[in-house]
Amino acid sequence: MIAIGAIGFYGLTMPVTVPASALPNHTSVIDNGKVMFIAGGCAECHAKPIGKCDDLDIEDETVLVGGRCLNTDVGTFYVPNISPDAETGIGNWTTLDFVSAMKRGVAPGGVHLYPSFPYTSYQRMTYADLIDLKAYLDTLPAVRNETPAHTLRFPYNIRRGLGLFQRLYVDGKTFAPDPAVSDEVNRGAYLVRGPGHCGECHSPRNAFGGIIADEAFAGAKNPDGKGTIPNITPSADGIGDWSEEDIVYLLETGSTPDFDVIGDTMAPVQENMEKLSAKDREAIAAFLKTLPSRPNAVQKSKTNADDEDDQS
Structure with a gap:
């Protein structure tokens, strides 16, 4: 055996x-x-x-x-x-x-x-x-x-x-554009789901280390154990009250609509987004607003909430 x-x-x-x-x-x-x-x-x-x-x-x-x-x-x-x-x-x-x-x-x-x-x-x-x-x-x-x-x-x-x-x-399949949405949204989806790999940090994982598909982009525990990674779906727990312009502004400047600034591990990500073309930042924003609206996938203690504020 x-x-x-x-x-x-x-x-x-x-x-x-x-x-x-x-x-x-x-x-x-x-x-x-x-x-x-x-x-x-x-x-x-x-x-x-x-x-x-x-x-x-x-x-x-x-x-x-x-x-x-x-x-x-x-x-x-x-x-x-x-x-x-x-x-x-x-x-x-x-x-x-x-x-x-x-x-x-x-x-x-x-x-x-x-x-x-x-x-x-x-x-x-x-x-x-x-x-x-x-x-x-x-x-x-x-x-x-x-x-x-x-x-x-x-x-x-x-x-x-x-x-x-x-x-x-892992199936090795290339991103397939959705014919039901605009070229802009498809470009944003490609950047987010492919090279940008945003879901890798912003999604919770199961016991095997795989992303939980029906909670994707709804936030996750920080892999290094310090706080949580925020929900970026268009829900009340996430960025539901953000406009596309707000998202673009964050990617370009690092400033949130409530006059906060991002920090920690998201800061270098934003610095990269700043180097992309304006059209690519707009495409990312357009796609994020099409994501399913989901509640937070992880519960946050007061400490974790404070930590998240530093990363969002």
Whole structure:
């Protein structure tokens, strides 16, 4: 029975990669790759923090040597080097390798990647955008830097088991526009659900670490245990009394309609949104207003409510 179970586990956790035939004949557009880089917040995780590994401030957004740490209740994740360095970064990765990591959560050699790297959202990106993003990353400085291995508790330290998670939550499908809504709303949906990966923080998760679909964007516990991440659905608990213009203004300036300012982990996200085009910020706002109106997915204590105010 043990042998049968081991064989079954091995089969169920086999890595799935993107076939070469899936890549389109696309000439990379580096400027668009930079837009995807900004929308995806790549620097906020992969650039070296100025102080301790969990500090939010980074040294240089173009030097993606890794080193940031994410402290969670399952252990500490260390963000890897994704500079074009051939030995310690992704300089030896092909475009197909990169696309497989983004769409399937599998690195070269069939290595399962932890979903602290939000490929569950990145999988919705178009192949063209991913090719452009890889081309842009290849223009950045190649810097040798070894990053620490993750320190996770059992059973999360068994990387092979991620194949089970991926069977449940990774299908590699590209975002499909909704023909019933405007091009603007579809653009916003793509940015939010794909490169922007907003649902990864703003949605609660189940025991397997997957997003609870019918509570998506309704707020969540902060992964590092400090307070909560706010509800961004158009409900009374969320941003129901915000206009699209209010949302755009927040993304551009960091100021809320009640004259507060965002802080903590949302601050660098807003700084990225500020760099996008006005049309993209307007598209994000338009899409958020179409989300299902949902009550808060997590209960907040007074302490958590105060913490949330610092992040919203």
